Amino acid sequence: MSTKTDEFKATFKSEAKELLDELEESLIDLEKQKDDLELVNNVFRNLHTLKGSGSMFGFEELASFAHQLENIFHHVRKGNLPVTQDLIDLSLRVGDHIKLFLEPGEMEQETVREGEGILTAITALSPDSTSAPPPPAEPAQSGDTTYRIRFSPHPEIQEGGSDLIKLLEELGDLGNCRPVAYLDNVPPLEELQEEHCYVNWDILLTTSQDIDAVKDVFIFVEDESDIAIDVIDENQIRDDIQYKKLGHILVERGDISAEEMTEAVQSQKRFGEILVDKGLVESKKIESALLEQKVVRNLRTQKLQLETSSYIRVPTEKLDAMVNLVGELVIMQSNLQEVSSSFNSRVLKRISKTANLLIRELRDKSMAIRMTPIEATFTKFKRLVRDLSLDLGKEIQLITEGGENELDQTIIDRLNDPLVHILRNCIDHGIELPDTREADGKNRAGTVHVSASHSGAHILIVIKDDGKGIDIEAVRERALKNGLIKKEDQLPEKETLALIFEPGFSMAEKVTNVSGRGVGMDVVKKNIEALRGSINVDSTKGSGTAITLKIPLTLVIIEGLLLRVSDKFFIIPLAIVKRVVELESEQLAENGRGYILDQKGKPIRFIRLSKLFGIADSNSPDQQIVVVEHGGRKIGLVVDKVIGEHQTVIKSLGSVYRDIQAFSGATIMGDGNIALIMDVERLIKNTPQ
Amino acid sequence: MINVEIKESGNVKVVTLSGCLTIDYASEIKKNFLDAISRSKSVRVSFDKIEEVDFSFLQLLQAVKISVNKKKKNLALIAPLPPALENAAANLGISLAELCPVKPGE
Numbered sequence: 060m061s062t063k064t065d066e067f068k069a070t071f072k073s074e075a076k077e078l079l080d081e082l083e084e085s086l087i088d089l090e091k092q093k094d095d096l097e098l099v100n101n102v103f104r105n106l107h108t109l110k111g112s113g114s115m116f117g118f119e120e121l122a123s124f125a126h127q128l129e130n131i132f133h134h135v136r137k138g139n140l141p142v143t144q145d146l147i148d149l150s151l152r153v154g155d156h157i158k159l160f161l162e163p164g165e166m167e168q169e170t171v172r173e174g175e176g177i178l179t180a181i182t183a184l185s186p187d188s189t190s191a192p193p194p195p196a197e198p199a200q201s202g203d204t205t206y207r208i209r210f211s212p213h214p215e216i217q218e219g220g221s222d223l224i225k226l227l228e229e230l231g232d233l234g235n236c237r238p239v240a241y242l243d244n245v246p247p248l249e250e251l252q253e254e255h256c257y258v259n260w261d262i263l264l265t266t267s268q269d270i271d272a273v274k275d276v277f278i279f280v281e282d283e284s285d286i287a288i289d290v291i292d293e294n295q296i297r298d299d300i301q302y303k304k305l306g307h308i309l310v311e312r313g314d315i316s317a318e319e320m321t322e323a324v325q326s327q328k329r330f331g332e333i334l335v336d337k338g339l340v341e342s343k344k345i346e347s348a349l350l351e352q353k354v355v356r357n358l359r360t361q362k363l364q365l366e367t368s369s370y371i372r373v374p375t376e377k378l379d380a381m382v383n384l385v386g387e388l389v390i391m392q393s394n395l396q397e398v399s400s401s402f403n404s405r406v407l408k409r410i411s412k413t414a415n416l417l418i419r420e421l422r423d424k425s426m427a428i429r430m431t432p433i434e435a436t437f438t439k440f441k442r443l444v445r446d447l448s449l450d451l452g453k454e455i456q457l458i459t460e461g462g463e464n465e466l467d468q469t470i471i472d473r474l475n476d477p478l479v480h481i482l483r484n485c486i487d488h489g490i491e492l493p494d495t496r497e498a499d500g501k502n503r504a505g506t507v508h509v510s511a512s513h514s515g516a517h518i519l520i521v522i523k524d525d526g527k528g529i530d531i532e533a534v535r536e537r538a539l540k541n542g543l544i545k546k547e548d549q550l551p552e553k554e555t556l557a558l559i560f561e562p563g564f565s566m567a568e569k570v571t572n573v574s575g576r577g578v579g580m581d582v583v584k585k586n587i588e589a590l591r592g593s594i595n596v597d598s599t600k601g602s603g604t605a606i607t608l609k610i611p612l613t614l615v616i617i618e619g620l621l622l623r624v625s626d627k628f629f630i631i632p633l634a635i636v637k638r639v640v641e642l643e644s645e646q647l648a649e650n651g652r653g654y655i656l657d658q659k660g661k662p663i664r665f666i667r668l669s670k671l672f673g674i675a676d677s678n679s680p681d682q683q684i685v686v687v688e689h690g691g692r693k694i695g696l697v698v699d700k701v702i703g704e705h706q707t708v709i710k711s712l713g714s715v716y717r718d719i720q721a722f723s724g725a726t727i728m729g730d731g732n733i734a735l736i737m738d739v740e741r742l743i744k745n746t747p748q
Numbered sequence: 749m750i751n752v753e754i755k756e757s758g759n760v761k762v763v764t765l766s767g768c769l770t771i772d773y774a775s776e777i778k779k780n781f782l783d784a785i786s787r788s789k790s791v792r793v794s795f796d797k798i799e800e801v802d803f804s805f806l807q808l809l810q811a812v813k814i815s816v817n818k819k820k821k822n823l824a825l826i827a828p829l830p831p832a833l834e835n836a837a838a839n840l841g842i843s844l845a846e847l848c849p850v851k852p853g854e
Contacts, residue, residue, distance in 0.1 A: 217771055223803040224839050231839070238841030245807055248782060248815040253774035258807060260841060 070372060071116040072161045078105050079154050080438060086150050087441050093142040102150070103132040107279055109157065114220035121160040122220055124174070127181045128153045133225065134185070137232065149180055151442075203234065203265050206273055207291045209312060211259040212284040218254060221280050227262075229276045234266030261312070263291075287313075375468065378429055385418075385425045386616060386708035392418045393706065393729030422706065426613055431471055433511050433518075434462030439475075440482060440509060447486045454493050454504035455486060461511035466518055467613040470590055474520075474610065477583040481522050481606050482507065484579065489526030489604055499601070501525070516612055516634040517592075523605040529598035531555050537564065556596050560584040590614065591723050593690070593740060619707035619726070621734060622685065623700040624668045625677045628734035630707050630726055631696070635687045635739055639701050642682040655684060655695060664746060665695025671742075672721075689740045696739075709736060749773075752780040761788040762826075766796045769805035769833070777805065781812050790822040792851070798830035805833075806842050813848055824851045 082105040089098040106129040113122035128150060134140040156174055159166060166174075208230075212223070230236050244257040251257075264273065270288060277286050289311060310320050335342050392414050399411035437459040444457040466474075490496075490505035497503050508523045531552055538544045538558045550558075558564055562581040587594045592610035611617070619630040640655065642665075654662040665684050669676045677699050684695040709724040716722075723738040750773035751766040761784040769777065784791050791812070816823040825848050837844045844850065 217804065224836055227839050227841070238839075240841040242807075242810045242842070242847075245810045245814065247818055248778060248785070248808070248811040251778065251808065251811040253778050253804060253808060254771060256803070256807070258803075258840075262841070 068116055068118075069374065071112055071118070073372065073374075074112065075109060075118075075121070075161055076158070078109050079158055080435065081105055082109075082154050083151065083442050084438055086147055086154070087445055089142060090144070090147045090445075096136075099132060099135050099142065103129060103136055104279075106132060111220035111279060113160075114218070118160055120174075121157055124153055124157050124160075124177070126220070127178060127185075131181060131185055140184070146184065149177070149184065152177055153181070203267050204269075205263060205265045205291050206270065207287075207289045207312070208262040208264060208273070209259070209287040210262060210277070210284060211286075212256045212280065214252075214255040214257070216256050216280060216283040219280075219283055221283065223256070226276065226280065227260075230262065230264060230273070233268045233272060233276070234264055236262060236264050238262040373428075378468075382425050382429060385422055388418055389422055389616065389706050389708050390727050390729070394731075395729070397729035419706065422616055426467070426616065429467050429469070429613070430465035431468045432463050432465050433471060433474075433520075434459075436471055436475060436478065437462045437509055437511075440478075443479060443482060444486065444507065447483065451486065452492060453486065453490055455490055456504050456506050458506060458508045459510070460508070464511040464513060464518055465612075466610070469614060470610060470612075473586065473590055474608075477586045477608070478509075478520070478522070480579050480583050482509075485522060485524040485526065485604070485606075489524040489528075491527050513612075514609065516617070516632070517609050518612055520608040520610065521605055522608075523603060525603040528600040528602050528604055529556060529559070529596070530600050531598075534558055556598060559596065560594065591738070591740075614709060617707050617709065619705045619736070620685065621702040621705040621728075622668070622696070622698040623702055624672070624698050625674045627672070627674055628702075628728065628732060629668065629698075630705060630734045630736045631685070631687065631739050633704060635689050637686040637688050637693060640684050640686065640695075642684050642697055655686075663693045663695050665697055666746065667697040669697075669699075687739050687743065689743045692743050694743050694746050705734075707734075707736065750776055752777065754780060754784055756788070759788055760790040760792055762792045762794060764794045764796055766798065768800045769798060770800055770802040771804040774804045774808055778808060778811075781808070782815075785812070785815055785819065785821065788821075790824075791816060792824055792826050793848075794826040795830045795833065798832050801830070801832045801836040803836070803840060806837055806840060806847070810842075810847060824849045826850070827852050 082102060085098050085101040085105065089095060089102065092098060106125045110122045110125035110129055113119070113125060131140065131146070131150075135142060135146075140146070156170075156177055159170060212221075216223075227236070227238055230238075239261045241259050241261070242257075244259075245251070246257065266273070270290065273288055277284070280286075310317050331342075392411075395411050395414055399407040440457060440459070444455050447453075448455045485507050490507070491499070491501075493503040496505060506525050508521075510521050510523075512519050534555055535544070535550075538555075538561070539546060541564060543558055543561050543564060544550065560580050560583070564580070584594050587608055587610070590610055591614070592608055595607045595609075596604065597607070598604040618633040620633050620636050622629045622631065654664055663686060665686075667676070668674070679699045682697055682699055683701050684697055685701060686693055686695050705726075705728075707726045710726060711724055712719065712722065720741055721738060722735045724736045726734050726736060728734055749767045750769070753764040753766075755762045755764070763780060763784050765777070767773070781791070793809075813823055825844070827850050829844065829850065834844065837847070
């Protein structure tokens with residue numbers, strides 16, 4: 060039982076974090092558009108759901124905080140309170156505090172006191188918390204519609220945190236509302252379960268709003284109650300004042316059954332029969348009309364079922380376990396392929412080929428499940444940019460693009476810290492103060508542009524600002540001062556800029572809360588490289604800086620090219636392979652290096668992997684050169700044999716080998732042997748021109 | 749917070765409620781009413797500094813009335829009734845007059 064409860068709590072935490080992110084986004088947008096009622100409603104809905112779900116899953120304090128702020132926004136919706144900067148700031152504080160309830164462990168005393176302070180501030184902002192009397196009934200206007208609403212809450216409705224008075228008040232906000240409560244099912248006090256609801260209502264509502272506005276009032280309780288909303292009078296001005304007959308009203312309300320009414324009027328024929336008897340319509344047309352009713356009703360039911368079952372929430376651990384198994388399946392398939400090639404059996408070869416196709420498809424689909432749009436990460440930046448702008452007295456506009464591009468969830472999680480650090484640097488070091496920008500002929504507000512786009516098997520994330528750019532000379536001086544370069548070193552501009560990624564380098568004159576400790580960009584680079592990605596910086600003094608991250612889409616399975624050097628096997632990513640050529644012996648210089656010419660006649664240096672890795676050279680006459688490219692540079696790798704494409708399940712080398720830079724992992728081949736996965740990008744970077 | 753005070757005056761138990769008459773305190777209110785009903789023929793309910801009233805209290809009051817009627821005892825509310833109670837009842841479509849007789853306070 061406790062495992063189930065833990066699972067529910069974990070699910071709630073995951074949903075609550077999403078709700079809090081949405082809440083934050085709505086508040087930041089509301090800060091800029093304080094009259095936007097849609098945003099106010101979004102905030103209210105998020106708080107309402109947090110309150111209800113929090114209470115249901117035992118997060119009582121969280122629910123209480125959400126409830127307090129929900130009350131405030133209830134008054135905002137009613138027009139009793141305006142949206143002010145104080146309210147926005149307070150609401151963001153509430154959101155931050157609520158997040159703490161989702162963390163494991165006890166809250167520290169200081170945090171508890173902070174929470175009390177927040178509650179005091181909410182109370183100070185709130186009008187009288189007792190419910191107001193219902194508004195006096197207004198005379199109906201032409202064009203008003205009267206609805207009959209039968210509201211039968213389930214007994215456990217209050218466990219979800221639903222406030223029935225607020226619900227009916229909200230209904231009253233729409234127009235003239237006349238509820239009648241039925242108390243017949245309330246038991247004697249000895250039997251009463253005080254948290255249950257034993258009451259149901261018939262409500263007549265006359266309003267100018269359409270039925271969707273009425274349904275919206277019940278949106279958060281529709282799963283915990285039975286609700287029937289019927290239009291009973293569409294227009295108050297009529298020539299004919301006749302209304303439905305008693306029997307119909309009672310049947311519509313469910314107070315008597317249709318059968319009981321039928322029994323009472325058993326001499327009457329069916330409506331359709333009456334029409335046929337009168338010769339007004341053929342029976343076939345009656346059948347056709349009835350069929351139309353049935354078909355449309357069925358279609359609507361199916362559509363509703365589809366919509367409610369579109370998404371399913373799955374814990375990340377289950378996905379990881381599935382992807383692991385798929386990885387093992389890929390290795391097993393490689394084994395099968397190996398075995399089938401050594402048997403002269405057409406049947407076995409066919410089975411192996413079919414298995415290969417199916418497993419590839421399974422691999423692609425399981426990878427796709429793990430892929431998540433990077434939009435959620437971009438959305439969190441809004442809050443960061445807002446808070447930092449306020450702290451530093453800067454005006455900054457954040458533009459994001461390409462949020463729909465998807466990445467493996469693990470990569471997204473690990474990208475968060477580096478991206479936040481880069482953004483902080485942009486804002487702290489890059490964007491100038493408004494007066495400075497204005498004096499330089501720029502807009503007072505700086506722009507930070509974050510974009511994501513696909514590039515083959517990678518995603519490119521670019522963070523660009525229109526700030527003051529990086530002063531190359533200042534970088535050189537700082538690097539000299541920190542002993543990173545010598546006076547006589549004449550580095551090209553690109554390499555000078557790259558010094559900002561060296562440990563201990565910082566351009567900040569002083570350490571601030573935002574940045575300046577010099578332990579940032581080198582860690583960013585390390586984190587990106589740990590993801591088998593790369594980071595690049597471009598900058599123009601006075602105009603701005605662009606930092607580009609190139610990250611693989613997934614860390615788990617890649618399409619590789621399997622190579623053999625003597626009796627050792629290596630994998631390189633297929634995405635960086637340009638071509639394979641035969642090695643002619645005269646091309647090889649004594650030091651194991653040489654050159655070939657590419658199609659444009661440009662020389663490409665190549666190196667022997669046997670020499671590089673200290674493997675005894677086989678001196679095979681059929682050696683090949685694999686030309687690879689990265690970052691605009693090409694090199695050739697001399698191998699004994701290019702075996703072929705290989706679905707590579709990447710296994711970590713483990714912490715013992717984490718400092719070995721030549722390899723990013725290993726894989727298990729079909730015959731059980733290990734092939735090391737080369738970090739070719741690093742090799743290209745480290746190979747002299 | 750809730751405060752429940754029970755005083756006896758002859759055969760009448762006066763239950764004075766203060767604070768929040770909400771679902772969080774429904775259990776405590778119920779216990780006190782059960783005690784009051786079991787030990788006297790007449791129960792009066794008075795109110796002092798009521799901050800909030802929700803649906804659960806009105807439903808509980810109906811349950812008190814049913815128990816009192818079953819045991820052939822008396823129940824009444826003592827005026828003045830707090831605005832929070834009257835507003836809650838009106839919003840919920842519950843007639844306080846039908847729910848429980850109201851007697852003037854002393």
